[in-house]
Amino acid sequence: MKVTTLTVDYQVTRSRDFQSVRLGGSVQLELSESDDKKECLEKARRWLAGQLNAAADEELENVLFGPRK
Numbered sequence: 001m002k003v004t005t006l007t008v009d010y011q012v013t014r015s016r017d018f019q020s021v022r023l024g025g026s027v028q029l030e031l032s033e034s035d036d037k038k039e040c041l042e043k044a045r046r047w048l049a050g051q052l053n054a055a056a057d058e059e060l061e062n063v064l065f066g067p068r069k
Contacts, residue, residue, distance in 0.1 A: 008027050
């Protein structure tokens with residue numbers, strides 16, 4: 001079996017003071033034969049986690065304290 005496309009999913013939940021938010025997302029990568037699949041998976045997961053972790057922190061603050069103006 002030859003892998004040509006890799007889909008990486010990630011979800012994050014933030015909770016505080018009985019409030020919680022959950023965000024999720026996925027990224028789809030086109031791979032070539034020379035790509036290291038494990039390395040591509042790890043880099044994509046780290047990138048996606050970085051994007052969603054910051055967004056989850058911001059969203060929880062909005063739930064707890066209201067949107068920033």
